[in-house]
Amino acid sequence: MSVTKLAYYPGCPSETTAMEQEMSTKAVFEKLGVELVEVEDWNCCGAAEIEDPKLVHALNARNLAIAERAGLDIVTPCSICYYNLERANRALQEDEGFRAKLRGIDPSLEYKGTIKARHILDILMNEIGEAELSSKVVKKVNLKVAPYYGCYIGRPPTTAFDDPDDPVLMDKLVELIGGECVPFSQTKTLCCGGPLMMTRADIAFAMARKVLEAAKNAGADCVALACPLCGMMLDAKQPDIEAELGISIGMPVVYITQLLGLALGIEPNKLGLNKNAVETKEILGRVK
Amino acid sequence: MAIKTWELDSGFKDEIMSEPGGENLTKCFQCSTCTLGCPLTEIVATYNPRKIIQMSLLGMRDEVLSNPDLWICLICQTCTARCPQDVRIADLLSAIRRVAEKEEKAGRLKIESHRPLFDKAFEHQLAKYGRLYDMGLAMEYYKGKEGGSFFKGLLTMSKDYKDFGMRMFKKGKMGPKAMFPEKVKDRAVVKKIFAEFSEG
Numbered sequence: 381m382s383v384t385k386l387a388y389y390p391g392c393p394s395e396t397t398a399m400e401q402e403m404s405t406k407a408v409f410e411k412l413g414v415e416l417v418e419v420e421d422w423n424c425c426g427a428a429e430i431e432d433p434k435l436v437h438a439l440n441a442r443n444l445a446i447a448e449r450a451g452l453d454i455v456t457p458c459s460i461c462y463y464n465l466e467r468a469n470r471a472l473q474e475d476e477g478f479r480a481k482l483r484g485i486d487p488s489l490e491y492k493g494t495i496k497a498r499h500i501l502d503i504l505m506n507e508i509g510e511a512e513l514s515s516k517v518v519k520k521v522n523l524k525v526a527p528y529y530g531c532y533i534g535r536p537p538t539t540a541f542d543d544p545d546d547p548v549l550m551d552k553l554v555e556l557i558g559g560e561c562v563p564f565s566q567t568k569t570l571c572c573g574g575p576l577m578m579t580r581a582d583i584a585f586a587m588a589r590k591v592l593e594a595a596k597n598a599g600a601d602c603v604a605l606a607c608p609l610c611g612m613m614l615d616a617k618q619p620d621i622e623a624e625l626g627i628s629i630g631m632p633v634v635y636i637t638q639l640l641g642l643a644l645g646i647e648p649n650k651l652g653l654n655k656n657a658v659e660t661k662e663i664l665g666r667v668k
Numbered sequence: 669m670a671i672k673t674w675e676l677d678s679g680f681k682d683e684i685m686s687e688p689g690g691e692n693l694t695k696c697f698q699c700s701t702c703t704l705g706c707p708l709t710e711i712v713a714t715y716n717p718r719k720i721i722q723m724s725l726l727g728m729r730d731e732v733l734s735n736p737d738l739w740i741c742l743i744c745q746t747c748t749a750r751c752p753q754d755v756r757i758a759d760l761l762s763a764i765r766r767v768a769e770k771e772e773k774a775g776r777l778k779i780e781s782h783r784p785l786f787d788k789a790f791e792h793q794l795a796k797y798g799r800l801y802d803m804g805l806a807m808e809y810y811k812g813k814e815g816g817s818f819f820k821g822l823l824t825m826s827k828d829y830k831d832f833g834m835r836m837f838k839k840g841k842m843g844p845k846a847m848f849p850e851k852v853k854d855r856a857v858v859k860k861i862f863a864e865f866s867e868g
């Protein structure tokens with residue numbers, strides 16, 4: 381295992397709506413012996429709402445610079461944070477003029493471009509690796525899982541770390557911990573609708589419904605995902621979607637780190653499995 | 669609808685291409701891969717990014733900037749991943765949205781979508797705190813949606829979010845970290861970033 385210490389970028393929902401992702405990420409990395417050092421005084425990455433790339437690059441230059449001063453690559457559990465951090469990283473590495481401009485604005489924005497931004501799924505599968513993970517698995521997660529990737533794991537090509545049409549990293553992780561992936565290729569990279577949640581809930585709900593119903597029709601016990609916005613749409617909003625559209629879904633949705641944590645023998649409450657909106661009790665009974 | 673050639677604005681494409689993200693507009697060769705793979709088209713049948721691009725290339729400035737479909741792109745990047753010409757459609761549509769916002773600011777366009785309002789409210793939270801403050805964002809957004817009335821906004825918000833708020837509360841997700849803003853300590857530098865790079 382090549383990695384022992386990383387700068388950790390939690391992202392804004394980490395202490396509120398996505399606290400179970402934060403809890404499970406920290407618990408899993410601790411169990412795996414990889415130290416996560418929180419990016420000191422980090423700021424928001426700009427999410428999907430800051431549209432001007434220059435502003436996104438400048439905001440993330442500050443986060444990247446803090447991690448760089450600590451001499452560490454930056455890792456985040458959020459797909460959107462990952463996309464913003466890494467696209468900013470590429471833009472900054474390629475543009476000495478822009479870096480100089482940022483230095484001029486404030487010395488704390490001085491970034492040399494020596495680190496990388498990574499997503500936790502990428503670190504788990506490509507740095508820690510399947511052999512190491514397998515050696516630490518103590519329980520079998522005997523579940524049928526719909527592995528859901530959403531947008532920024534396989535897209536856009538500049539920052540993607542998995543296949544755009546049929547990503548596999550989460551599938552492999554699910555199988556490694558004893559689960560079975562249901563056929564989900566048609567749906568796994570669909571958008572959850574999140575960016576329109578507040579301004580066009582009708583469209584956002586229709587998108588999320590597709591993902592959830594596809595999982596249900598494929599016979600999944602749960603959906604596994606790796607992004608807090610996807611978690612918001614598919615889990616936290618699921619009862620609203622059911623009420624608004626007059627349908628019943630009842631599909632448990634968990635973060636992939638929660639499933640991995642169970643396989644590593646971590647207590648369900650430490651993984652925040654009592655925080656997911658859709659009850660997870662039934663799936664917990666299947667971990668042996 | 670026939671195109672009125674005398675109303676075309678030949679400078680429109682340059683206007684878009686000078687916005688970051690819009691640079692590759694003229695690379696488009698109209699293959700329609702973007703539209704065919706776009707997940708929105710299954711929900712909004714008329715949605716057609718290829719057409720928006722062609723209209724932009726032709727210089728149909730008013731039609732493009734007033735097109736409500738500009739504001740429903742999910743930025744899911746499916747089009748960008750598949751385009752054989754590296755048009756970077758998701759970024760391009762964002763660049764066109766920024767042109768439309770400038771047009772509105774200049775008083776020449778009225779954008780019906782609430783999305784710019786939401787994005788601005790989001791930006792204001794970041795400029796103020798350096799982090800996203802959900803409650804502040806929701807309050808500002810709903811206030812704007814209700815024509816600037818704080819109380820009407822609060823009322824609509826409570827109605828829309830009653831069940832959701834209760835659900836989050838029961839799961840212990842509505843503690844002080846959700847109720848009050850988390851602030852970056854070095855807000856001075858955040859302020860400098862916004863002063864330099866934000867339109868305000």
Ligand code: SF4
Pocket residue numbers: 695696697698699700701702703718721750751752753754755757
């Ligand atoms: S996929 Fe690319 S080249 Fe084809 S129509 Fe869309 S933008 Fe144009």
Ligand code: SF4
Pocket residue numbers: 702705706707708717740741742743744745746747748757758
């Ligand atoms: S980024 Fe927008 S236009 Fe492109 S595929 Fe997604 S929703 Fe469609």
